[in-house]
Amino acid sequence: MIGFLIRRILAVIPVLFVVAFITFFMMKQAKGGPFDQEKEVNPATIKTLNARFGLDKPTWINTTAVSQASDQGVANPLKLGRAFLDSQFGNYIINAVQGDLGPTYSSKGTEDVQDVIKRKFPISLRLGLMAAAFALVVGLPLGILGALKQNTIFDYISLILATIGTSVPTFVTGLLLTLFLSRVFGVKPIKPAGIWDGFSTAYIAPAFILGLGTMAYITRLTRSSMLEVKRQDYIRTARAKGMGERIVITRHMLRNSMIPVVTILGPAVAGLVTGSFIIENIFRVPGIGDEFVGAIGSRDYSMIMGSTLFFALLVAIGNLTVDVAYGFLDPRIRNKS
Numbered sequence: 533m534i535g536f537l538i539r540r541i542l543a544v545i546p547v548l549f550v551v552a553f554i555t556f557f558m559m560k561q562a563k564g565g566p567f568d569q570e571k572e573v574n575p576a577t578i579k580t581l582n583a584r585f586g587l588d589k590p591t592w593i594n595t596t597a598v599s600q601a602s603d604q605g606v607a608n609p610l611k612l613g614r615a616f617l618d619s620q621f622g623n624y625i626i627n628a629v630q631g632d633l634g635p636t637y638s639s640k641g642t643e644d645v646q647d648v649i650k651r652k653f654p655i656s657l658r659l660g661l662m663a664a665a666f667a668l669v670v671g672l673p674l675g676i677l678g679a680l681k682q683n684t685i686f687d688y689i690s691l692i693l694a695t696i697g698t699s700v701p702t703f704v705t706g707l708l709l710t711l712f713l714s715r716v717f718g719v720k721p722i723k724p725a726g727i728w729d730g731f732s733t734a735y736i737a738p739a740f741i742l743g744l745g746t747m748a749y750i751t752r753l754t755r756s757s758m759l760e761v762k763r764q765d766y767i768r769t770a771r772a773k774g775m776g777e778r779i780v781i782t783r784h785m786l787r788n789s790m791i792p793v794v795t796i797l798g799p800a801v802a803g804l805v806t807g808s809f810i811i812e813n814i815f816r817v818p819g820i821g822d823e824f825v826g827a828i829g830s831r832d833y834s835m836i837m838g839s840t841l842f843f844a845l846l847v848a849i850g851n852l853t854v855d856v857a858y859g860f861l862d863p864r865i866r867n868k869s
């Protein structure tokens with residue numbers, strides 16, 4: 533199991549590199565720059581800012597250095613490496629490996645990206661954990677109850693709720709809930725003053741909307757998985773041996789039906805924790821998702837790159853957690869690894 537974990541952790545490195553590569557060059561395809569404004573700015577000022585933040589360097593590789601190396605015959609790998617490191621992308625990768633995600637361009641370098649993530653992420657973390665808790669606490673019982681009470685009123689209610697949750701987009705339910713609360717109860721979205729402030733008004737509504745889709749998906753997946761396990765021969769054998777219904781459900785049905793649920797649970801929780809861009813914007817939650825949307829609008833390259841890499845790392849950790857959970861749910865998987 534330890535060897536398996538080491539292999540999976542090492543596999544995260546190339547994944548993060550590919551994510552950084554794709555994000556960097558997709559970002560560079562957008563027109564304009566981080567210092568372009570509606571009001572015309574002095575070109576000398578923009579040139580100075582680009583030089584300060586390294587945006588005057590080649591995007592991918594220093595072509596001048598490559599051509600000089602090629603003129604001498606076979607290109608020297610050392611010179612090619614230096615040409616790569618002298619580019620914007622190479623410089624960013626070297627700094628990122630050292631834990632430096634660069635300064636935010638929107639603050640003109642007064643604040644680093646990692647500082648923004650440290651300040652914003654706890655808010656998204658709390659919101660995402662509340663949404664994940666809601667999805668699990670409501671989704672699992674609804675799915676289990678729907679499978680055990682198949683073709684009854686309980687099953688129909690769980691299916692209706694799951695269908696609504698998966699069919700209606702979160703931005704629609706978010707706007708409808710905001711409209712309902714403001715018109716009926718006179719409650720408007722309140723921007724949290726801190727991580728633990730405004731518990732009832734600032735976090736519960738967005739957490740409910742954020743976790744609604746995941747809750748619906750967990751309900752449907754739990755129900756279908758439980759129904760499949762329910763028809764297996766070993767379930768009938770356990771009942772034939774006189775084993776109590778509660779033991780059959782908890783020890784055999786529930787445990788074996790959780791593997792598909794756990795498969796989607798890791799990435800789903802990671803996605804909730806990183807924050808919903810739309811939900812945070814609707815409910816004025818100053819989390820990392822809202823910051824990411826603002827960075828895209830202002831072409832804050834370093835903030836976009838840092839946030840994307842951070843999101844990718846969280847998803848990789850979620851997938852790794854799922855793989856570890858497999859071993860505890862199914863001993864056969866643990867023995868193979």
